[in-house]
Amino acid sequence: MSLQSIIPPNERTPIFKDECALTFHTSENDGGLFVCMKTFVSYSRLALDAYYSKTMNDVFLRITTQKIKKAPSENVPPTKKPSKMAIGVEGGFDADVEQFEYIHTYCVVTLPDMAEYPVDCSDLPENVKNCANAIIMYDSAAKKNDISAWEEKREVSKFAADLKQLDNGVKITPGKYKCAKCDKIDNLWLNLTDGSILCGRRFFDGSGGNDHAIRHYEDTGYPLAVKLGTITASGADVFSYGEDDMVIDPYLDKHLAHFGINILEQEKTEKTMSELEIEANQLYEFDAIQESGVELEPVYGPGLTGMKNLGNSIQEMATAYGTSAIDRFMVKNTFNPVEDFDIQLHKVGYGLVSGDYSKPPDETSEPIGISPRMFKDIVGKGHPEFSTGQQQDAMEYLVYLLDCVSKSAHKEKTLNPHSLFSYETETIIRCNTSKKIRSSVNKESHLAIPINFDLMTNREEHTAYKSQLENGEIAKGTPPVNPRFTLQALLEACFLPTVIEDWYSPAIQATTSCTKTIGFSKFPKYLIFVLNKFYLGDDWKAHKHDIAVDAPDEIDLRHLLSEGKKDTDELLPEDSEPVGEEPKVNIDEEMVTQLTSMGFPAEGCKKAVYHNPQSIEAAMEWIMSHMGDAGTLHIPITAIVGTST
Numbered sequence: 001m002s003l004q005s006i007i008p009p010n011e012r013t014p015i016f017k018d019e020c021a022l023t024f025h026t027s028e029n030d031g032g033l034f035v036c037m038k039t040f041v042s043y044s045r046l047a048l049d050a051y052y053s054k055t056m057n058d059v060f061l062r063i064t065t066q067k068i069k070k071a072p073s074e075n076v077p078p079t080k081k082p083s084k085m086a087i088g089v090e091g092g093f094d095a096d097v098e099q100f101e102y103i104h105t106y107c108v109v110t111l112p113d114m115a116e117y118p119v120d121c122s123d124l125p126e127n128v129k130n131c132a133n134a135i136i137m138y139d140s141a142a143k144k145n146d147i148s149a150w151e152e153k154r155e156v157s158k159f160a161a162d163l164k165q166l167d168n169g170v171k172i173t174p175g176k177y178k179c180a181k182c183d184k185i186d187n188l189w190l191n192l193t194d195g196s197i198l199c200g201r202r203f204f205d206g207s208g209g210n211d212h213a214i215r216h217y218e219d220t221g222y223p224l225a226v227k228l229g230t231i232t233a234s235g236a237d238v239f240s241y242g243e244d245d246m247v248i249d250p251y252l253d254k255h256l257a258h259f260g261i262n263i264l265e266q267e268k269t270e271k272t273m274s275e276l277e278i279e280a281n282q283l284y285e286f287d288a289i290q291e292s293g294v295e296l297e298p299v300y301g302p303g304l305t306g307m308k309n310l311g312n313s314i315q316e317m318a319t320a321y322g323t324s325a326i327d328r329f330m331v332k333n334t335f336n337p338v339e340d341f342d343i344q345l346h347k348v349g350y351g352l353v354s355g356d357y358s359k360p361p362d363e364t365s366e367p368i369g370i371s372p373r374m375f376k377d378i379v380g381k382g383h384p385e386f387s388t389g390q391q392q393d394a395m396e397y398l399v400y401l402l403d404c405v406s407k408s409a410h411k412e413k414t415l416n417p418h419s420l421f422s423y424e425t426e427t428i429i430r431c432n433t434s435k436k437i438r439s440s441v442n443k444e445s446h447l448a449i450p451i452n453f454d455l456m457t458n459r460e461e462h463t464a465y466k467s468q469l470e471n472g473e474i475a476k477g478t479p480p481v482n483p484r485f486t487l488q489a490l491l492e493a494c495f496l497p498t499v500i501e502d503w504y505s506p507a508i509q510a511t512t513s514c515t516k517t518i519g520f521s522k523f524p525k526y527l528i529f530v531l532n533k534f535y536l537g538d539d540w541k542a543h544k545h546d547i548a549v550d551a552p553d554e555i556d557l558r559h560l561l562s563e564g565k566k567d568t569d570e571l572l573p574e575d576s577e578p579v580g581e582e583p584k585v586n587i588d589e590e591m592v593t594q595l596t597s598m599g600f601p602a603e604g605c606k607k608a609v610y611h612n613p614q615s616i617e618a619a620m621e622w623i624m625s626h627m628g629d630a631g632t633l634h635i636p637i638t639a640i641v642g643t644s645t
Contacts, residue, residue: 003124006037006059008131009138011232013040014338016374017063017140020044021337022051022325024351024370027104032064034109037131041338047326048111055335058111061119061132066103108132157240157247159223163192163255170195171260177228181212188229189213189239192255193222200227217241224249231256233263302355306369324350341408344375379404395446395530402445421445423524426562430515431572432499434507438572439565441521447529450621451485451545452493458484480546487551491529495519495560506573519562527557532621591616595623 009015019026020033021041027033031045037059043051052058108117108124117124119132177188177197184199187209191198198216199209213225223242226249230237240247249255253263325347329337337343351357351370359368379401380386386397402418409416422445429438456462458481465481468474495518503514533545565571587609594616595605600623612618 003059003128006125006128006131008127008134009040010134011138013138015040015135015138015140016338017042017135018373019371020047021374022047022329022343022347024347024357024372027063027065028067032062034060034062035135036060037108037128037135039336040135041336047329050326050330052111054330059128060109060111061135062107062109062116064105066105068101068103070101106132106136154246154248157224157238157243157249159240159242160247160249160251163224163249163251164222165192165255165258166194168194172197173260179210179212182210184209184212186229187227189225189227190259191216191222192224192226192238192249192258194220195259197228198225214241224255226252226256231261231263236263298360300355300358300360302358303353305352305355305358307372324354338374339378341378341404342412342414344372344378345405345408348372348375398528399445418445420525421528423447423520423527424522425518426521426564428517428562428565429572430517431503431505431507431512432514433505433512434570434572436507436570436572437565445528447491447494447527448532449490449494449529450532450618451535451547452490453483455485455489455493456483457486457550482546482548484548484550487549488555490531490549491555491557492560517562520557520560521562521564523557534621535617588613591619595619 015035017027017033017035017040020043023044023046025031025033025044025046029044033042033044034048035042036051036055036057038057042063043060048060106119108119108121108128109115110117119129119136121129172190172195176185178185179188179199180197182199187200188197189200190196191213196216198213199211200213201209202211217223217225221242223240224247225239225241227237227239235248236252238247238249238252239245256263325337325343328343328346329340332340332343334340334343348370351372357368357370361368383400386400402421406416406418408414409418422443425442425444427440427442431437461481462483465474497515497517499513499515501513502511504510505512505514531547531549533547535543535545587606591609591613592602592605595608596602598620600608604623605619608619608622612622
């Protein structure tokens with residue numbers, strides 16, 4: 001690749017400089033990261049030779065990082081744990097909580113001789129220098145994706161259209177800015193009415209600004225201010241003191257022009273509020289996840305690799321892929337591993353099982369773990385929910401992920417890991433009058449377990465706790481006594497025979513009752529189950545039971561195998577109704593109406609009521625348990641009467 005052919009990126013170009021595209025090595029690892037100056041994708045020293053041999057791209061920006069733990073300062077007060085999702089206010093996050101100092105070094109490297117050149121080397125063409133500096137200056141693709149995913153929904157300010165701007169002759173010229181009322185030179189806000197430049201809010205620990213911008217609003221009533229350093233051609237951070245929120249100003253270019261600022265010529269020099277919120281959120285200590293109050297002993301080695309907090313990351317089911325992504329990249333007809341689902345899945349799988357990223361830290365470092373940003377981005381790409389940074393239901397994500405894995409396996413003509421979780425159940429319907437049967441086999445990928453409160457193991461303690469709570473007799477800080485169950489009991493309750501009344505029997509051509517039994521006909525290698533903790537409250541909204549379930553280390557399911565059809569069993573006739581007539585389904589239409597009003601599919605609501613006529617709660621649990629079953633909630637109920645769904 002000729003040095004003259006290198007074209008510098010712009011601020012919209014995706015630059016992957018946080019980690020290797022084929023491993024989880026970062027610039028902190030030995031050798032650093034090598035950012036290809038043609039594709040702007042990074043590779044570790046471990047993957048560099050493979051990438052070069054396949055693409056012949058030979059010019060890279062090498063990034064090496066030294067991580068140094070900061071010495072504790074006696075003048076800094078102890079950090080308080082945040083109690084609310086906010087920044088810069090009492091009880092919120094302090095954005096400046098970094099415990100380490102990072103020293104980055106850069107050089108241009110050419111292959112195959114691994115020649116190194118300082119970025120400002122006179123022997124390098126100007127376009128190469130400009131390219132290197134642009135890679136250094138612009139945000140990485142991962143950071144941009146985080147900002148996009150976590151960007152809060154901002155509304156257009158009600159003050160924007162008719163904002164009053166004073167003709168006071170104030171013009172803002174480029175340069176170093178300072179608060180008009182103190183010596184602060186960062187976290188500065190330009191009031192869009194009178195052009196005052198003032199510092200932002202004071203943080204709860206005394207850091208941050210000195211509240212001069214908000215005090216100015218309280219004195220003048222001028223509502224809108226823009227944060228200096230965040231202004232670019234695509235927008236800026238605008239805060240409305242009158243609405244006490246971040247807002248959108250659709251007339252920002254005109255409002256800035258009033259003070260002599262051309263928005264098209266501005267470059268970003270400070271972190272936006274979204275960037276500060278992301279950093280704080282990812283550092284948040286979620287006590288429920290970390291088992292607060294419990295002394296845990298860390299473990300390391302193959303199969304014991306943790307994932308770093310991505311805001312909403314879960315342990316994706318990728319451990320079936322133990323082949324390294326480097327090997328996979330070399331045999332595939334692709335030159336962009338970042339956009340390849342199969343390669344990123346191998347990368348996560350190998351990272352989890354290899355043990356390469358699960359080693360005890362020394363005194364100056366932290367546990368390594370992996371941060372599967374690229375995998376998270378490619379899985380969620382284009383999905384209205386999983387492409388965001390919001391918390392998602394783990395079961396919904398797993399169903400969606402397994403579907404992505406199945407499609408990839410079909411495309412790549414490889415083993416489908418979905419089969420590791422697939423199992424089969426046999427449903428037998430026995431007419432209680434004729435004793436004839438009908439059997440059907442269903443393939444499933446997860447088992448939905450209803451919460452049967454008749455199986456509660458701590459009923460007396462829970463009842464006493466509720467009574468004390470209602471009477472105000474519970475002391476502050478007393479842990480709640482939630483309903484407790486055993487997994488074994490809940491699981492076995494799913495397979496108990498059920499009697500269905502008013503069932504039409506094709507054997508006797510009349511309505512009678514039948515007994516439905518379900519059992520495993522084929523066990524999976526790994527059984528995934530989900531507890532149906534959602535229920536319908538008195539306000540007709542879905543709520544979630546707060547319960548505890550005791551799960552043993554081992555559980556025997558062999559007694560739940562289906563007995564199957566016996567030699568003495570006769571089959572029910574195929575026709576469930578006389579020829580020419582549709583099957584008659586007797587269901588409670590009022591219950592169906594209640595469920596459809598919540599947004600569930602009509603046919604799914606009919607089937608839920610048909611199978612659970614006893615209560616609206618049971619019907620809704622049935623719907624929740626079938627949300628991931630393709631087609632189940634949309635098949636007409638007349639197509640499934642007398643068979644299992």
